Amino acid sequence: MVEMNMIEALRSALDDLMQRDPNVLTFGEDVGYFGGVFRITDGLQEKHGAHRVFDTPLAEGGIASMAMGMGLNGLRPVAEIQFADYIFPAYDQIVNEIAKVRHRSGGEFTTPVTFRTPAGGGIRGGHHHSQSPEAQFTHTPGLKVVYCSTPLNAKGLLTSSVECNDPVIFFEPKRCYNGPFYGDPHKLSTWKGHPDADVPEGEFRIPLEQANVVMEGTDCTVIAWGTMVHICQQAINDSGVSCDLIDLQTLVPWDRDTVVSSVKKTGRCVIVHEAPKTSGFGAEMSASIQERCFYHLESPITRVTGWDTPFPHTTEWDYIPSTERISKAIRGTQVD
């Protein structure tokens, strides 16, 4: 075990994957010589060569379609989209092509592409460097959607994503690259000393489709992913309510058993995400949980989310779900 921040953990996953499988390649804007604007691929070109780690033209649609073709022909490409906000020029290739090719070809062709992309707010990125577009991929059958939150699960989940024979959209909470974020922009912390910063060096997997129960409690189930996991941890402490905190990790297919049994136990549920509320993935979680746990629910399932507005710049701390809003919602589930 070595202490790593999330950047190092992701790099370590890629390094390990490339070492073990010559069919793993990685590319994207500024990914090659420079090592990526967030430094994830730093040093990998020098180590694995320019044919395995390289820069691409600035065209996400081109990156995605090239990756798809490589996947069709036996490679296992890992494409970086520099910011999740810039994945939309690739949206057609991802939802109409990459997601559907296994089904439409009767299983003859598959393309195990992984898209890594930094998502979420908290770095004063404004409208177009802050979005969390996970829900826009969860509606597309054929894609798996993964969201890491710590160095440990960043490495473990990325390894499983790349090794998975289905295409995966892998979101990285950029606010947490250098440390967990507990909701107070004036108190930034690093990963130093955090239990989930201890990461195995070589081969290491965390299975997809499994949630991680971060905290255990009795009176409310809090479900989150990405940066929100840490903010929820703080908010649960602030609330004084005994909660299960579930880090969903894989959004599609999500971990039904862990979620349903927790909500049946607690009878209450709060779902938290950064993306806008309307049609966010919280809607799916709420609807599904309600369908499965209706007779166990003591109070309405509540969502605490980003607002149904574009992501603002100077006022971003009024946009991102705060510990106050979350703990208020948790306490709100306790009165009925």
Added chain:
Amino acid sequence: MVEMNMIEALRSALDDLMQRDPNVLTFGEDVGYFGGVFRITDGLQEKHGAHRVFDTPLAEGGIASMAMGMGLNGLRPVAEIQFADYIFPAYDQIVNEIAKVRHRSGGEFTTPVTFRTPAGGGIRGGHHHSQSPEAQFTHTPGLKVVYCSTPLNAKGLLTSSVECNDPVIFFEPKRCYNGPFYGDPHKLSTWKGHPDADVPEGEFRIPLEQANVVMEGTDCTVIAWGTMVHICQQAINDSGVSCDLIDLQTLVPWDRDTVVSSVKKTGRCVIVHEAPKTSGFGAEMSASIQERCFYHLESPITRVTGWDTPFPHTTEWDYIPSTERISKAIRGTQVD
């Protein structure tokens, strides 16, 4: 009043809008001389001239960005996307650009573009001529999302959409262009004699953000849009349960008062859509209704939807929600 099918009603709306407002233009693939592959713009180029009704290059991303620019500079463009499945190359322009320009420019710039696009299945179109991608737009603040279901509301809603100063994604259920569809592919009907085929000739609006209560009942609220409205009508009759049937018409912003008061009255709710279940707009409706009506609910809110798979070709009748599945779900809400 004149009897029109949905194609004629949409054409009539465009014709009327162009007659009244010189800033209304319409364009898209095959829209000009030919009048569109679904004939919606037939005759409009001849009548209004090639600078107002014209063909475009085959590039949805180009159509959307050109439309945005026209909207920024005072026009009111209506762009046709030939099939909703082909809107994804324009997704970046729609969700990152068109939706956000009012907010990001502090209100200085706006672009009142309307995208019309035929959606949904039932014409043996397979993976890529059958999708209902409405949910993928409902998650984007700044967009309004409208789905018509009859000639009458096609004309009324399209008129309001084009006149609206916000961008609108306007879905047309292509299965219903020539007649309502009650779920049996062997019994196709035309609009002849249908009460909602009587459409006013000139200026005619149905306000956005208002649902239409198609049937009134006491024991269950059924919510649908597009083709599903007609299938639900049949399914309700088959079920023998007294239902409110709500045609949502505008999905964002949806008609809270109509929906919430109905569910509070009936205590039960079934939501029906063609799109895949996971993160479909039914999830948002279910989550929102649960939040607002929790203490009135007698049984779980149920969703009847397309499967979480690509849309198949020969087996499409096993994909599209059938009257059997819907009436079973309605009856299912009655036992608790």
Added chain:
Amino acid sequence: MTDEVPLAAAKPFRVPTAPCRPGDEPSFPEWKWTPEDLPILPIDCNSEETHEHAYGLIRVLGNDDLAKGEWNPKIDQDTIKLGLEYMLRLRIFDDRMMKLQRTGKLSFYMRSFGEEAIAIAQTMALEQHDWVFPSYRQPGAQFVRGRDMVSMMNHCIGNEMDNVKGRQMPVHYTWKEGHFISISSPVGTQFNQAVGVAMASAYKGEDQITITWLGDGTSAQGDYHYGLNFASVYKPPIILCVVNNQFAISTHANLATGGPNFASRGLPYGIPSFRVDGNDFLALYSITKWARDRASAGHGPTHIEVYTYRAGAHSSSDDPSRYRPKNDHLSWPGGDPIDRLKNHMIACGFWTEEEHEALVERIDQEVVAAYKEATSYGDLANGPYPPASTIFTEVYETVPWHVQEQREELGK
């Protein structure tokens, strides 16, 4: 600062029109190319050296039906006979499938009518293991690679024997064994995917090139630019073709671009670019063989505009009489690809009208036998279809719990 803007002297923007509409007399005055026009080039040439090839037209079959010029591929008679047979087979197959469509046995169909030479000559110029990444107008490649007609028909019907399990519309063939990649409806998406396929072959060190096509209309998509540009940067072994049949459904190529032609688009990407007569089997074979040799030797991509004319309707859903003169294709100076090759063979003395008729007869019988067999496995009007359970499999490698729940809900 004022918001008042003066009125322009200029006209509004231009809206191009098609050269002729129903009732007009079609004419093609720009056609004046001969097989002697263009020199052959070394396979390691650069894009500038292809300037005249991008603006001219590579032809081999002259107006006198003889093969000539530097691009004459000089292929043997058996190969030429085979080419003719494949083209005839495709045309007869198409006609039969249209009939099945009209009787409801298929939902939809698209013919290659007038464009049969393209995929067939080009695929014949490649190696068996090269990757073919087509649009819906290049099904003919499958005949070259030896696909069984019954299997193709089963797909078009979408019956129980369809290798893609009734999931796709007709003509969306998939055939991995033949190195023929699955056809997708959204136009143009294959173009840069094909670049990725070619890069993977190169990465693995395999002598395997990739060919892909898209249409004149489709060249307006971003994917066309991605394909040219990624190929321009990485120089993988690929042949990038634009089939300019001058129509995108009803939309004339004048509305696909305001530029002079499509071939020249490749030049500023530094990709050698050629325009070839799409109804000239030998010219197509020749330039494709050249491009394969180039790619295989490591000199990178080639861009080809295949200049032709869509002789038929866009698809079974289309009625071209609404937007273009009846039988306009009969005026196309490039003629018919099958007639031209046949006439060449007769002119060279290794083919006769009698042999031709006998061949047509034989293929017709084979096609009839094939469709009888295929429809015996089910047709769209009467079934049986693939079981409903095929909806749920192969969405993912294994069926996840939520899809499994839904399958159980359907209960079929």
Added chain:
Amino acid sequence: MTDEVPLAAAKPFRVPTAPCRPGDEPSFPEWKWTPEDLPILPIDCNSEETHEHAYGLIRVLGNDDLAKGEWNPKIDQDTIKLGLEYMLRLRIFDDRMMKLQRTGKLSFYMRSFGEEAIAIAQTMALEQHDWVFPSYRQPGAQFVRGRDMVSMMNHCIGNEMDNVKGRQMPVHYTWKEGHFISISSPVGTQFNQAVGVAMASAYKGEDQITITWLGDGTSAQGDYHYGLNFASVYKPPIILCVVNNQFAISTHANLATGGPNFASRGLPYGIPSFRVDGNDFLALYSITKWARDRASAGHGPTHIEVYTYRAGAHSSSDDPSRYRPKNDHLSWPGGDPIDRLKNHMIACGFWTEEEHEALVERIDQEVVAAYKEATSYGDLANGPYPPASTIFTEVYETVPWHVQEQREELGK
């Protein structure tokens, strides 16, 4: 049919490299253009006539600092002085804003360093009411149109006086009164939007042209193709510019395309295409005025590659010492745009070092005064910010119920 594929003789695909990296000596051997190279052209010329202009370089300021050649715009001294003042203002403004960024008063900044001439000369060559549709590297156009510096700074800070209400990152200016369209972060999206803007002007019969820019890196986006192609088809009054500053963050233009240059890209779209020295104020002015006259007379679009060198970091988040030699821009044969214009003015005898110093001094004081005023309205480190309620307004024309509910939930 076999799945076995032979091994290739060829190498894998090519991965281009940058011409120099940290520690290397930068050199630019391809620079050998002079102001006498290229003839002026009639404004109704066609794209073929611009072939040499697309592959050459339009220059006006010679190595001896004198204006010469057919493209010399012969503008009056006052206009030139104004151009120098705007460029100096932009550079001093940028430097000041970088300092504010370093002290946390702004979140982020992007300079136009080395590229000041571009937006300024080009906007000066237009009419006041023409539409400017920039990327983040053309804020200079605002000085030409007379925007108040305090207002620009308020935006960059995102304070209460920001006209876009703190919603956007710094440098994402919006200024409708100045016909300056809102800058958006996703690169390239403006390119074909600008074509739509130009079409609307033409449709309304207004003598108003549109200019837009994107970068060498960004030219790889589909939007670049859409912009060129829609302009090619509809021929609206537009000027489409690619600013080739040879870098996209760390990525050298060798990875943006494998083609010979960017200007020539426009030729196969039938759009007259030019390459211009981006550090030569007079050359930029000249070609832009020419393109405006062309557009205004109804002859349609012009495509321009502006050839320059990114002198600074990509943005305040970037550290170019990791990927390119230190001070490489000092070796750029195009020099510095401000120095070149200043030297020209001195050489022509209507400017002196003393006047120059006095001007710098005056602007510096104005910029200092402006930033003091702007920060007095709040800065990012200390606030005040726009009220949180601004999150919820102008999402739609009116606030819908669900957004209103959320605003109430926030309770601010």
